[in-house]
Amino acid sequence: MQRDGLNPATELSDLSLRASYKIALKIARANNPFSDGDFIKEFIVEAAELLTPLEVKKFSGISLSRQTIAWRIAGMAADVYRQLIDSACKFIAFSIALDESTDISDTAQLPIYVGARERTTVRFSTNETHSEGYQLAKSS
Known part of the structure; x- marks a missing residue:
């Protein structure tokens, strides 16, 4: 089959x-x-x-x-x-943290932490409800 x-x-x-x-x-x-x-x-x-x-x-x-x-x-x-x-x-900003340590058997460990912010594109629709929502948010 x-x-x-x-x-x-x-x-x-x-x-x-x-x-x-x-x-x-x-x-x-x-x-x-x-x-x-x-x-x-x-x-x-x-x-x-x-x-x-x-x-x-x-x-x-x-x-x-x-x-x-x-x-x-x-x-x-x-x-x-x-x-x-x-x-x-795609990152617009990032940070890196390293944390060197040893485990219980005295073996070196190196965790690497990365935090990042990616680019995001915000688009507004020409749809009236979206435009009105944008105007309300803008005027507040």
Whole structure:
């Protein structure tokens, strides 16, 4: 059965790719080593063998090697950077705060906080009700 014009192999490949990105994001957020992907994959495949033996191939197709996890995280980081740059182009004012500290294991942490105000365009309609509202606000 095909959905959205994709054949089942393409759909499975797309789902495996999405799963790989989701797991890579979890690894990055947990600050775990990239090699944990191989370890996680072992558990996923073993669980699939017990729970859905006919569909083990679907789970073993998820790419979680150390190199793949590194590529996924680098790709997501580049996307976040691009989004930040795109947003920053719209800033009319901003402030940055840095807070260097150490955590309980004496590891340095550097949170960076950015506050910004973007350009906004205010347009008044030629519609009479809007014009009247503007005149009332202006005269008050």
